[in-house]
Amino acid sequence: MFSKIFSKAHSSNVVHFNSRYFSAIKRHAHILGYPFAGGQGRQGPELSPGWLFEQPWIQPRDGLTLEMIDVSNPSSNITPDKSIVHGHRFGQKNWNNVLHSCQKLEEATESTLLKDHFPIVFGGDHSQGIGSINGLKNVYPDARVLWVDAHIDANTPLSTPSGNVHGCPVGYLSGLFPYVKKPVLSLKHLIYFGIRSWEPEEKQLVDDNQIPWFRSEDCLVERMDEIKASVEAHMFPDGVKVPYWISFDIDGVDYHEFQSTGTPESLGLTIKFMLKFLEVFLPESVGMDFTEVNFLMSQGEQTEKDKETIKFLLEYIIDKIHQQDFKYNHSNYPKNQ
Numbered sequence: 001m002f003s004k005i006f007s008k009a010h011s012s013n014v015v016h017f018n019s020r021y022f023s024a025i026k027r028h029a030h031i032l033g034y035p036f037a038g039g040q041g042r043q044g045p046e047l048s049p050g051w052l053f054e055q056p057w058i059q060p061r062d063g064l065t066l067e068m069i070d071v072s073n074p075s076s077n078i079t080p081d082k083s084i085v086h087g088h089r090f091g092q093k094n095w096n097n098v099l100h101s102c103q104k105l106e107e108a109t110e111s112t113l114l115k116d117h118f119p120i121v122f123g124g125d126h127s128q129g130i131g132s133i134n135g136l137k138n139v140y141p142d143a144r145v146l147w148v149d150a151h152i153d154a155n156t157p158l159s160t161p162s163g164n165v166h167g168c169p170v171g172y173l174s175g176l177f178p179y180v181k182k183p184v185l186s187l188k189h190l191i192y193f194g195i196r197s198w199e200p201e202e203k204q205l206v207d208d209n210q211i212p213w214f215r216s217e218d219c220l221v222e223r224m225d226e227i228k229a230s231v232e233a234h235m236f237p238d239g240v241k242v243p244y245w246i247s248f249d250i251d252g253v254d255y256h257e258f259q260s261t262g263t264p265e266s267l268g269l270t271i272k273f274m275l276k277f278l279e280v281f282l283p284e285s286v287g288m289d290f291t292e293v294n295f296l297m298s299q300g301e302q303t304e305k306d307k308e309t310i311k312f313l314l315e316y317i318i319d320k321i322h323q324q325d326f327k328y329n330h331s332n333y334p335k336n337q
């Protein structure tokens with residue numbers, strides 16, 4: 001398809017390319033603010049998108065737009081939920097709110113991708129993955145998911161000790177526990193980075209399904225070529241590449257480098273590694289989650305330092321999206337794969 005368009009442009013000496021098929025078009029980042037905290041028990045994650053949207057450095061401009069999702073009961077993170085299933089240890093707190101809000105996020109993610117824009121879903125807690133990745137899969141059913149996190153996030157109402165849905169998105173997306181949506185994520189199409197805290201059932205799941213996971217100590221900038229090669233060998237065994245989605249929980253980063261998050265853990269990824277990771281995988285991704293930022297979890301100078309880190313990371317991400325060649329967009333993506 002490309003060669004046909006380019007040969008036509010050459011023969012007439014006039015560049016009449018259809019921008020849909022032009023592989024070096026400047027990409028457009030669309031930030032979806034998801035001010036939702038009901039997937040966990042702390043106040044704070046619901047405030048982060050509002051903070052972000054007020055920052056002078058993130059204001060809409062050429063190639064960047066912002067949209068706030070209208071979630072239900074953003075701060076109702078301690079509401080008892082009548083949908084808890086009896087017989088399970090705790091069930092799922094706020095399930096109705098989670099599901100209702102994720103439905104809106106799913107629609108917004110899908111429509112962003114259908115416009116060939118790059119959604120950055122800025123939460124909010126990681127229950128958002130249920131909405132964003134369902135939206136992703138409506139457009140790119142075969143997309144692979146890179147899950148950057150301290151946690152496996154594959155609990156179900158049967159295994160979660162807390163009942164917090166932010167520890168369960170992979171469990172729902174992959175069909176470990178039934179809910180109103182069909183399973184969309186094959187465990188063969190998932191790789192973890194930085195995990196170091198889990199329930200026994202989750203670790204069993206990772207082992208039984210041989211889901212690759214990169215420990216923080218192996219996530220070194222100088223090993224990135226090796227990491228990329230093994231990601232590709234696992235994700236694309238037949239040699240045909242398809243797009244990634246990056247689900248980035250900031251608690252994947254080491255506590256010593258970032259503290260404004262609800263469940264900080266030491267022995268995590270470095271910011272330096274994350275920059276390399278984003279440089280390597282963003283060009284082949286169609287969108288991402290950026291979750292679990294909670295500035296109420298830190299104080300004073302640390303909060304200011306963490307705000308600078310978010311600014312640095314987001315500006316880096318937006319730059320990388322804008323610099324890259326347009327490897328995947330909905331309009332030129334082969335259908336019926």
Ligand SMILES: [Mn+2]
Nearest residue numbers: 126149153249
């Ligand atoms: Mn998470």
